[in-house]
Amino acid sequence: MEISHRQRLFATEKMGGRLAYRFQAATVAVGIVLVLYYRATRLPAAGEGRAAWVGMLAAEVWHEENLPGVDIFVCTADPHSEPPSLVISTVLSLMAYNYPSEKLSVYLSDDGGSILTFYALWEASMFAKKWIPFCKRYNIEPRSPAALFSESERQQNLGCTKEWSFIKDLYEDMRERIDTAVMSGKITEEIKLKHKGFKEWNSEITSNNHQPIVQIMIDGKSRNAVDDNGTTLPTLVYMAREKRPQYHHNFKAGALNSLIRVSSVISDSPIILNVDCDMYSNNCDTIRDALCFFLDEEMEQNIGYVQCPQNYNNITTNNIYGNSFLVFNEYCTFLYGHGKIKLQLQMGYSIYGLWAxxxxxxxxxxxxxxxxxxxxxxxxxxxxxxxxxxxxxxxxxxxxxxxxxxxxxxxxxxxxxxxxxxxxxxxxxxxxxxxxxxxxxxxxxxxxxxxxxxxxxxxxxxxxxxxxxxxxxxxxxxxxxxxxxxxxLNRLILPNNTTICDSLDAHKTRQERSHGLNDSNGVESDSVREMAKRSSELVSTSAASSQLALTRRMTHTQPPNLVISSVLLSVMAYSYMSEKISVYLSDDGCSILTFYAIWEASRFAKHWLPFHKRYKIEPRSPAAYFSKSRKGVTICAAKKERSFKCSTFDMATDLRFWGAGPA
Ligand SMILES: O=c1ccn([C@@H]2O[C@H](COP(=O)(O)OP(=O)(O)O[C@H]3O[C@H](CO)[C@@H](O)[C@H](O)[C@H]3O)[C@@H](O)[C@H]2O)c(=O)[nH]1
Ligand SMILES: [Mn+2]
Structure with missing residues (x-):
């Protein structure tokens, strides 16, 4: 109980020592009033620092809430398919969140382990000093420079044409430097002198084989980490986790794992925000909005994850890739959507729960x-x-x-x-x-x-x-x-001349058979397992056996009725006490021809059963047995076998006659 209380981010509880607390609160209140009195009565003349004085007053009046720290993870994997100039636009949009900067840390995980991405992030750390105050002063939205400057008519409404053009030029020069570097694939020696981090890269480093690289580009705790207005900047970290060819890197999940470890040493904030590098923030209040859920006194214990809605800015007219705004989960849309969304919507979204x-x-x-x-x-x-x-x-x-x-x-x-x-x-x-x-x-x-x-x-x-x-x-x-x-080529996919239902049926029969056999008691010679094995061999070698139940297809090579009789005969011939075996044939075709075939088989069985038992014949389907040319059959069997072969052929001829004839 106590542990869960300590883990809560926010709660209001009655505590002991309230009198002492009230006394302390009263002294703080008196202190604040005295400071305000001092500011109000000693206001400097205009031009002698009045603006700064008023600013200080505003800062003292403005009470920043007791907000938790937030670590923002951005993942990138490849400087060529995910251009670093766009990746840093994402990073800049996150650094400019409407949230106290000293409580924000942005981490970029670079699975490409590329000096080009590192260079781009270094450029971004410089540009941020102008970008963040610009965004906050004019309440810019969106705060990704790439997205903002791709919309041309925006600056008129803002009334900051001069500053807009200045920042835009700065951004475009930076983007050009980055894109040129990416195109050439290398960083000039002159630039490499500007940050110690560049030393991490040598000629041996490849994206799949390198040491861990962690570089703090902006340390929010440092005095120098301030923008052009002197306001603290968010912490900014570059990370390329260690990669070796012999260990799997596990893609984005692996990157997030490393980000959690690295951030726990640097900022260790209780809230983590994860963004892909091909996205950007389109709402500077997202963090505060999400915290409404996490800091809710009643709900916070039950909420561990908040998914923000996604907007897509590049959907084509016909949306050929099917991009859309969808939030779905493992819950049944009918159960959880009941009363909340329309039945048609429930039906539409149910597909996402059922994809597997x-x-x-x-x-x-x-x-x-x-x-x-x-x-x-x-x-x-x-x-x-x-x-x-x-x-x-x-x-x-x-x-x-x-x-x-x-x-x-x-x-x-x-x-x-x-x-x-x-x-x-x-x-x-x-x-x-x-x-x-x-x-x-x-x-x-x-x-x-x-x-x-x-x-x-x-x-x-x-x-x-x-x-x-x-x-x-x-x-x-x-x-x-x-x-x-x-x-x-692979006959296993569908045996020749077999319909789909046939093969499924044959499979079912096999399962049912082996199940039935496992349940049986009083086995005489062979073990149950051996029999189950043989029965499955039997069914798979004669998958066409159930053809009769579905389609009545008379081919010239395998008259089904002959196959049926052969299957019946082989089943009747199991090494099992004959008096305990009963064979039933269901003929959904309700055909006199099938009945005739069974009648023939019943007569033939009188010779076949003693024959195979004496000579241990295998397989026990006469059709299967005689379809193979046999070598090394014992001499005494040979003579009898010949006569059997003849009578099987007789039976086959008869059956074929009846099958093909006008009935
Ligand atoms: O080895 C890798 C591979 C990918 N990524 C990053 O993972 C993110 C997502 O990859 P992407 O190729 O953009 O996949 P999408 O299909 O666009 O993204 C969706 O699908 C991903 C995989 O299911 C989810 O992780 C994403 O959040 C989700 O938006 C990107 O930032 C990549 O840079 C890595 O960090 N390391
Ligand atoms: Mn993506």
Whole structure:
């Protein structure tokens, strides 16, 4: 109880010693009144420091609240995709928060470990001396110089044309120096003399292999850390955590981990604000707003995290990347949204709670039906950043940007390619009449596959037609072609001549079977596990067994009824007491042909069961057994086997006759 009290940031409680406290408060109040009396009666003449005197008076009257310290973490990873001139604009917008500067510390984590980013931050530490007082004096918003100066008409309304132009020129000169340095990739010796931190970089340092670098650019506790008006500046720290090739750096999470450790030694503030380097503050009161939650007397114990709404300033007309303002979490939108948002919205947002559940079926639907269109008859997505001009142009024209060889793109390209190949292949097979079935049976699959192909048109363009840098790299295209070829080579994806439901059904049967076997008692010869293993072998080698339940497909090589009888025979032939085995066949096709096949099998079983038991035949499906040419079969078995082979063929011929005949 006591511990949790001590950890609270803010609370009002009745305490002992109130009389002593009142006495102390009274003396402080008298002191304040005396100081104010002194200021009011000794006012200097104009031009002899009156302005400073009034300023002091204002400062003494202005009571700054007892606010907690705030550590602000900014992460950057690469000076080429995240330009340092923009990163420092982010940093400057955070340093200019409407919050007591001595309580603010801004940390920049540089996962690129780049001297260019360090240089940019050093420039920012100088520019901040002018930028922060400028923002505060004119109540500027937004406080990112890059964002502010990209809006042209703003200065008229502010009434500070001269100062505006002065600051703007300063900023633009700085940005040019930084961009030039980034372009050349190095820092001149002259600049390197200006801060001791530059000495950390030598010719051996690479972004993945370097010592830890921590440089305090502005030390808020130091007397020199003041802006041009003499007001304290926020603390500003550069950090590049140690990186070695043999240890994984864990991306942004790793950077945040190091930031927590480094900041705990330097400022150790109870509140942490985290911002990506490609964002900036668009509201100088954000920290105070968020503290309303953290310092709330009733709620603070329950609130550990406050997410500020995000605005996007570069959404294109059709919003092709689907950027939008969304805050979502693991809670069910229906339960938590009930009574708060409309039902339509609840339904719309529920997708964000369901993405994980949704992704497997989605992958399934974009791949398996299309694959089965060509293989069998029917069934009932480090972000790339906009950093160069061409890229920005493509973004405005709403041309999808790929460019990098990300594994995500391989998945997208493979799915797209697979679908177009399947559509073309499937349609040509249907036209050629290979499946021997009316064409409308394939309609749902063709429509689904066709819709996926239409949706993927930009992907085909990016893979095959585009020449710009944002196209899908040929390595990705090649990899996806490889995967598509694998899908066709690998018979495991879908056994030939098997519909999707067939294979799922076969899988289910296998599970049910092994489950049933594990429950059984009184095993005579083989162990239960061995039997379960064999039963699964059985089902997987004859996945076509359940074809009958769904589609009645008569192919010339494998009459299903023969397969059925073979499966029944193999199940009847388990090494298990025959009197304890009962085999049931459910025929959802309700066919006399199937019944006839079973009748044939029941007669054949009288010979088959003793035969396989005597000679330990495996597999015990006659169709499977005789489909393989057998060597090394014992001589005594050979003769009998030949005659069995003949009768199996007899049965097969009969069944085929009945299956193909007019019934
Ligand atoms: O090794 C790395 C990789 C990334 N970053 C930084 O992480 C941030 C986010 O990366 P980004 O590529 O911009 O990802 P986005 O998809 O734009 O960002 C969203 O997705 C990220 C990963 O899920 C979240 O961390 C972000 O907060 C969220 O805005 C950026 O500041 C990067 O500089 C690092 O510090 N180190
Ligand atoms: Mn980002």
């Amino acid at each position: 559940v949704n992704s497997l079926p989605t992958l399934y639907y974009v791949m398996v039906p299309s694959l089965s269109l060509v293989r069998a008859p029917p069934i009932p997505k480090v972000t790339t950043k906009v950093s160069d001009n061409d890229e920005a142009k493509r973004y405005e024209q709403e041309t999808l940007e790929f460019g990098s060889s990300s594994p995500e793109y391989v998945i997208i390209a493979t799915v797209a390619l697979l679908n177009i190949v399947c559509l073309v292949g499937g349609l040509s097979q249907i036209m050629a009449g290979i499946w021997n079935m009316p064409w409308n049976v394939f309609l749902p699959q063709v429509i689904l596959c066709g819709m996926i192909v239409i949706t993927n048109i930009p992907i085909y363009e990016a893979m095959l037609l585009r020449k710009d840098k944002g196209r899908i790299p040929s390595s990705v295209t090649l990899a996806s072609i490889g995967f598509v070829m694998l899908a066709f």
